[in-house]
Structures are given as structure tokens and as C-alpha cells.
Amino acid sequence: QKEVEQDPGPLSVPEGAIVSLNCTYSNSAFQYFMWYRQYSRKGPELLMYTYSSGNKEDGRFTAQVDKSSKYISLFIRDSQPSDSATYLCAMRDNYGQNFVFGPGTRLSVLP
């Protein structure tokens, strides 16, 4: 079992839909969580970061962390075709070691 699992997708939704992207992890030492968006042939772009359980909102994006269930989510409201990309979750343990990434979920938002 990998340390970080992510719904592989691909996921296709109509424009304007609410998208839910999810990651589960096995290492309870993970304390810092990030979401990245990666367009084709580009490097990952940081979207959200959080280190506490609960919700964090930024515009159309909401990051949710449930440490007791070892589960994190990214919600995208009013999805746009420009949101079509691969979304990666990343996490880091409290020893400050390197980030561990999920395999990514490919999202397509159809006009």
C-alpha cells in the first residue's frame, strides 16, 4: 500500500459543477498538506496549503483535512474549463522530511 493514495480519475465534469478531489494517507505523522495543480508539460503550481484539521477556503477552492480519518479533500466550486489539469496532493511529516505526493487525479471540465 502506498503512503498516499489518490482517486486516479480521470474525472470529467460539466462546467459549473462542484468537484471533489480526495487523498487518503497511512502515516499519522503527516501534519502539513498541500494541493498542487499541474497543467500538461508544466510544473506543479501550488493551490492550497494547510496544517490543521478543518476547512480552509480561498476563492473557489476549499481544502479540507480530517486527520482522524487520514483523509484530505479539495473542493472546486463553479468549475471552469481552465481548471482542467492534474491535481496532486502532497504532505509532509512533523519531522520536516521531504514531501510525499499522491499519484494525481486528472480532471476535465467540459464547456
Place this chain on the structure above:
Amino acid sequence: KAGVTQTPRYLIKTRGQQVTLSCSPISGHRSVSWYQQTPGQGLQFLFEYFSETQRNKGNFPGRFSGRQFSNSRSEMNVSTLELGDSALYLCASSLAGEMYEKLFFGSGTQLSVL
């Protein structure tokens, strides 16, 4: 503020050759990490440098090496290339590589080994 810059963007090499990739971090950032991204394995950590010292290393063979210069720029070297080394190599920088810092990526170098 300029982002993380990686050169070259694309490289084509043949098996057995060696390659050097370059990364310039965001100005003021002193920690540089390297990752390999492939469709099958996703993003895998190679190593991290801080103040010219390798601080952390992933599970890759010794053919993969790196270094960091006094201006925080970093290079990654792969010797005796294998077909399986074909991947997108990503460099990321952060201020000091500490726990709750944000990690910023460059656009990567796409390496193809023939």
C-alpha cells in the same frame, strides 16, 4: 519576482550517456529539491540541498547526484543513462526547507533516453 527556472526544457540522450540539469531557485530561497515524475510512479523525491549541503536523499541509485552552489543554484547529474530514466525532472525551491514552508516548482526538464 522570477519563479524557479530550469534549463534546458527538453533533452534527448542515448543510453550510457550522462546529463546535467540546472535549476535556479526563487531569489532568497536557499533550499532546492529535485523530483522525478513519471506516469507510472508519479512524483518521487530525489534529494534536497540547503546551503550547499545535501540534507535529504530519496531512494535512487548513486547514478543520480546533485550539488548546490553558493548562490543557491543547483545542478543534478545522471550518469550512465538508462531507458527508465526518461522522465520529467522537477526542481522545487523553498526559503529554508522548514516544516511549514511553501514549495514552488519550476516547469521541469523533460528527459528522453533513447
